[in-house]
Amino acid sequence: MxxxxxxxxxxxxxxxxxxxxxxxxxxxxxxxxxxxxxxxxxxxxxxxxxxxxxxxxxxxxxxxxxxxxxxxxxxxxxxxxxxxxxxxxxxxxxxxxxxxxxxxxxxxxxxxxxxxxxxxxxxxxxxxxxxxxxxxxxxxxxxxxxxxxxxxxxxxxxxxxxxxxxxxxxxxxxxxxxxxxxxxxxxxxxxxxxxxxxxxxxxxxxWTDLEALVLVVHDGRKGVSSTSGMQTTVQTSALAQERFKSVVPQRMFDMKQAILRKDFDQFAETTMMDSNQFHAICLDTFPPIFYLNDVSRAIIQLVTDFNATPVAGYTGKYKVAYTYDAGPNAVLYLPRQFVRPVLALIQHYFPAPTDVPAADYFADPYKVGVNYPAPSSTNVAELAKTKLTPHAPGAIKRILHAKIGDGPRxxxxxxxxxxxxxxxxxxxxxxxxx
Amino acid sequence: MxxxxxxxxxxxxxxxxxxxxxxxxxxxxxxxxxxxxxxxxxxxxxxxxxxxxxxxxxxxxxxxxxxxxxxxxxxxxxxxxxxxxxxxxxxxxxxxxxxxxxxxxxxxxxxxxxxxxxxxxxxxxxxxxxxxxxxxxxxxxxxxxxxxxxxxxxxxxxxxxxxxxxxxxxxxxxxxxxxxxxxxxxxxxxxxxxxxxxxxxxxxxxWTDLEALVLVVHDGRKGVSSTSGMQTTVQTSALAQERFKSVVPQRMFDMKQAILRKDFDQFAETTMMDSNQFHAICLDTFPPIFYLNDVSRAIIQLVTDFNATPVAGYTGKYKVAYTYDAGPNAVLYLPRQFVRPVLALIQHYFPAPTDVPAADYFADPYKVGVNYPAPSSTNVAELAKTKLTPHAPGAIKRILHAKIGDGPRxxxxxxxxxxxxxxxxxxxxxxxxx
Missing domain, CATH: 3.30.230.10 (Ribosomal Protein S5; domain 2)
Structure with a gap:
């Protein structure tokens, strides 16, 4: 010792x-x-x-x-x-x-x-x-x-x-x-x-226009550890080899191009598809591995519906991209102009927990949330045409706002x-x- | 008219x-x-x-x-x-x-x-x-x-x-x-x-020993129709072609062998893996299609844990197999001897809705449920070693018991x-x- x-x-x-x-x-x-x-x-x-x-x-x-x-x-x-x-x-x-x-x-x-x-x-x-x-x-x-x-x-x-x-x-x-x-x-x-x-x-x-929102999702259960999970995937998933061999090499190329060109549409589509495919091979694992829960699914729906709803003056195909690691939490990548609208949507459909101080719920060093008006339901309905209904408070426990940053200091x-x-x-x- | x-x-x-x-x-x-x-x-x-x-x-x-x-x-x-x-x-x-x-x-x-x-x-x-x-x-x-x-x-x-x-x-x-x-x-x-x-x-x-339990799962949302869902999968899933081309032909062969030999282990494993893979390619679709919800996932966990728990005198690897179509409902295929134990587990972890008469909750023309004793929690804990905790009543709305049957009459x-x-x-x- x-x-x-x-x-x-x-x-x-x-x-x-x-x-x-x-x-x-x-x-x-x-x-x-x-x-x-x-x-x-x-x-x-x-x-x-x-x-x-x-x-x-x-x-x-x-x-x-x-x-x-x-x-x-x-x-x-x-x-x-x-x-x-x-x-x-x-x-x-x-x-x-x-x-x-x-x-x-x-x-x-x-x-x-x-x-x-x-x-x-x-x-x-x-x-x-x-x-x-x-x-x-x-x-x-x-x-x-x-x-x-x-x-x-x-x-x-x-x-x-x-x-x-x-x-x-x-x-x-x-x-x-x-x-x-x-x-x-x-x-x-x-x-x-x-x-x-x-x-x-x-x-x-x-690419300083790109920002991130981390949505920490409440989850009752403990997921499979990534070390043992990925072992089982390699051993049992019939589809994983296709991902390794064919899909990822193409996506690495596409993603690098997207980043070098600051092409958010390509970046967003590849990001979302690759997150989906990672969770797909987890599900193709035997026994299957689930990291997304019903709240994760609802966030995907909200992002999909927001992307499908036109915004005046914006010609891009996507406004925000979701990605999920080995857990239910979402990370959203988005151009800065959509941080406020997306926060409004999240705030409406996933109200803050009632037992947590507001400052602990939303960690926002860049102050985009300061004086951010609580959206009216009319405004939110215009932002995204969705069939989603608001969740009970606390389905999303915490939101962190980040930018793309530098390496170790x-x-x-x-x-x-x-x-x-x-x-x-x-x-x-x-x-x-x- | x-x-x-x-x-x-x-x-x-x-x-x-x-x-x-x-x-x-x-x-x-x-x-x-x-x-x-x-x-x-x-x-x-x-x-x-x-x-x-x-x-x-x-x-x-x-x-x-x-x-x-x-x-x-x-x-x-x-x-x-x-x-x-x-x-x-x-x-x-x-x-x-x-x-x-x-x-x-x-x-x-x-x-x-x-x-x-x-x-x-x-x-x-x-x-x-x-x-x-x-x-x-x-x-x-x-x-x-x-x-x-x-x-x-x-x-x-x-x-x-x-x-x-x-x-x-x-x-x-x-x-x-x-x-x-x-x-x-x-x-x-x-x-x-x-x-x-x-x-x-x-x-x-x-194969008269094989029976089925249909578990009707409560779901708030309307899923994507199978017609439009499968179109999108064929158009967007990078993994679906591998399934069509390589995986299913082998599984068709394996499954026919399993049935002809009444090999429940092979039948169960192929059934569960193919259900998982179907939902995996739905998730690899863009936008992703989700049919399984948190209750569906919990049923998969319970089945997995029950299969992993030894039963004295039974040497098979599997005792029950789940499969899910384009919705959250589970169909369980199982040898007759496991119908009662599985019902006990379901009854314990997914209690009946409180607003539905018992006869409507469990449709059982073969009377396996008549006088079926409510299991003690000790018995249930012995049946399946699981970390699952009981759901609120009504997560499973209805159970139907079926056998393998004949064609049109x-x-x-x-x-x-x-x-x-x-x-x-x-x-x-x-x-x-x-």
Whole structure:
């Protein structure tokens, strides 16, 4: 277990944040369970870190004794307890060791015990997968702690892709959180996974009109874990191979074109069709896997009906696109001009829970919701011709508003101060008191 | 409109009943909309007619004037109002005309107006598709009215398959209701559809241990019609072609083997996987089509958990199989020994609605439910290890118990008496008073 000492003068630490990414071409299926090599390429947008990120402080101290330890949201665990966690730390430590071997003046950090404190600034109750941003933050923190050249390479450099492959060892989709903007995870062909890495498609600055709404859907049941779910799909779905072999390669091409051209119609259609197909192969799995519930279905209906209702002066085929990961929550991608109308529709058909303060219901760092008028039912009826009827309050528990954002950020990297001011770790090498 | 006269001495009539069939390999997709030729073969079991059938009386009378008319559940409509209905009647009339042309002594029934009265003995509230049994009954009634040789051929003869092709013109799956037992609809290859017919796989007497429970699920919304739904699937689903081309041919083979060997494990697995895949390609359709709701999903979970729970002395892998058509209702196929345990589970996890008499909730002509003890929660917990919790009363509205049954039956065929005793038509050529 962890020691509780003051940081030694030799100690180093790094604190970083890493973003959440939401795939528009879905990853579902591994061709190598241990190296986490996927059966198909995937593509995501990185969400802004203002209200959604993982923050991680890593410290290496020659005076630490015991085992490498991670405090995740306050709970300590030896890193060896998780094979994936151990794989990631060992891979980064090996890179540090190689550096030290080539330059004898470097501190022998690779020999020192590491302490890591990690937190998500979004509640786990939000139902968002935190493993992607969490493993991206871990890899980026250790890479900065160890002063690896890959960490200095920036989002345009190949070093970042190298780090993405290490994040992939922790959680497949984590590799995509090493970049901002629009990010492809190319499946690669090599058995050792060296070409199964994330690569940037376009930075966040490329398409600033695109925004996102995360709709957290109430769900009573615990879904199948994605690790075991995708194993069963690969083993039992007769349709999954067709998706891997034929459908996704074409969609990766289409999606990259859509992003490069900022063609929202192509982006939206491919996003929605790929979300549908991911859930279709889950249903073609035996026993079938269901992540969408009746509220998820109703949101799809509302989006479909809103898209089918003309808006004066708008010639696009789509105004908003839905996508669903391995759970009932919807993420909507949409041009900025439709954020307010869509919020009005959501507010009308999925009223806020009655037992939650309004500020907790709608997390809106960009203030689009400030003074946002409660829509009259007439206005809403004009917005979308739908047969949907309003749900009981609380069917959607929470709404988060995000933009497309940048990749991991270094908050601090250098000698350990233990001040707990920029990082999450106190002088004693455990989580800082708040 | 219909005339209201006494039947003339020359009038003829026929009254028949036809069964419901529930597919275990699903039909979804047409390669020819007008001839109703499918994109894949399908296979069904015919349910017993004791509580589920359509009954039809057809009369041809030289004194009828006006238009061919159908009374469906009491409401008259000229048959020309429905293209499909007109196609079916015209096809049968043409066969009669050909007979008359070859034998000048035959009454010229093909020149006479036809009145048809048809009823389903199951409430439309049951949510079961009535078009299959309805069109099968219509074709069989007219074939008997017209004394076509195909009508005399019995279930083993090729004439019945010829009639099935005419029922297909009304509603694709209706062709399978021309036979009892286990029935394949072979998709055929000819452009004119002459080889797209139903053929018997095995009669009901072949596998008498197999029974069915129909679970009618409450659903607030109206689903997409199957006609427009399957068009959209063929046009937009990237996975549907793989199903048509590769998956279904293998499953047709597997299913026939399962039935011929009375191999319930193979039957159950193929049935469940094919139901799942049908709904998967609906979800891969754009916009997506959902027929399963949260209650349907919960039934699948319960079946999956019950199958996974060992029963002393039973070595089979499966004890019950679910299948879902284009709606939320489940049909469970199961060996007789599991009817009572499954009823106990359903009764526990989906309690009867509180506003419906028990006899209306559970239609059980075979009396398996008589004195069936309300299970204790301990017993139920032993039956199936599940995390499911009981639903509110009425999530399942109605349960019907059926066996595998025979094909259409002739109630009467001959000169019109108009007595309304064996048929549905009164002396005046309209529905008999009850």
């Amino acid at each position: 962890a020691t509780t000492a003051m940081p030694s003068a030799a100690a180093y630490e790094a604190t970083v944040t890493a973003p959440v990414n939401i795939a528009v071409i879905k990853y579902w299926g591994k061709r190598d369970e241990s190296l986490i090599l996927p059966t198909n390429s995937s593509l995501s947008a990185t969400l802004s870190q203002d209200i959604l990120h993982s923050k991680t402080t890593a410290r290496a101290d020659p005076n630490f004794t015991g085992a490498d330890t991670l405090w995740l949201n306050g709970t300590p665990e030896p890193m060896s307890a998780s094979k994936r966690l151990a794989n990631v730390v060992n891979a980064l430590r090996a890179k540090r060791a190689a550096l030290e071997a080539s330059d004898s003046l470097l501190p022998k950090m690779s020999k020192w015990i590491v302490h890591v404190v990690s937190e998500n600034n979004f509640p786990t109750a939000a139902g968002l997968a935190s493993s992607a941003s969490g493993f991206a933050a871990l890899v980026f923190a250790l890479a900065n702690l160890y002063q690896l050249p890959e960490a200095k390479d920036g989002e345009a450099g190949a070093g970042r892709s190298t780090l993405s492959a290490l994040a992939r060892l922790g959680s497949g989709s984590a590799c995509r959180s090493l970049f901002g903007g629009f990010v492809a995870w190319e499946m690669g062909t090599h058995a050792d996974g060296r070409d199964s890495v994330a690569v940037p498609v376009a930075p966040a600055s490329h 270094v908050v601090y990297a250098g000698p350990a101060t233990g001040a707990g001011e920029t990082g999450l770790m106190g002088k004693d090498g455990t989580p800082a008191k708040k | 219909a005339t209201t006269a006494m039947p003339s001495a020359a009038a003829y009539e026929a009254t028949v009943t036809a069964p419901v069939n529930i597919a275990v390999i699903k039909y979804w997709g047409k390669r020819d909309e007008s001839l109703i030729l499918p994109t894949n073969s399908s296979l069904s079991a015919t349910l017993s007619q004791d509580i589920l059938h359509s009954k039809t009386t057809a009369r041809a009378d030289p004194n009828f004037t006006g238009a061919d008319t159908l009374w469906l559940n009491g409401t008259p409509e000229p048959m020309s109002a429905s293209k499909r209905l007109a196609n079916v009647v015209n096809a049968l009339r043409a066969k009669r005309a050909a007979l008359e042309a070859s034998d000048s002594l035959l009454p010229k029934m093909s020149k006479w107006i036809v009145h048809v009265v048809s009823e389903n003995n199951f409430p439309t509230a049951a949510g079961l598709a009535s078009s299959a049994s309805g069109f099968a009954a219509l074709v069989f009634a007219l074939a008997n009215l017209y004394q076509l040789p195909e009508a005399k051929d019995g279930e083993a003869g090729a004439g019945r398959s010829t009639l099935s092709a005419l029922a297909r013109l009304g509603s694709g799956s209706a062709c399978r209701s021309l036979f009892g037992g286990f029935v394949a609809w072979e998709m055929g290859t000819h452009a004119d559809g002459r080889d797209s017919v139903a053929v018997p796989v095995a009669p009901a007497s072949h 002739v109630v009467y065929a001959g000169p019109a008496t108009g007595a309304g005793e064996t048929g549905l038509m009164g002396k005046d050529g309209t529905p008999a008073k009850k």
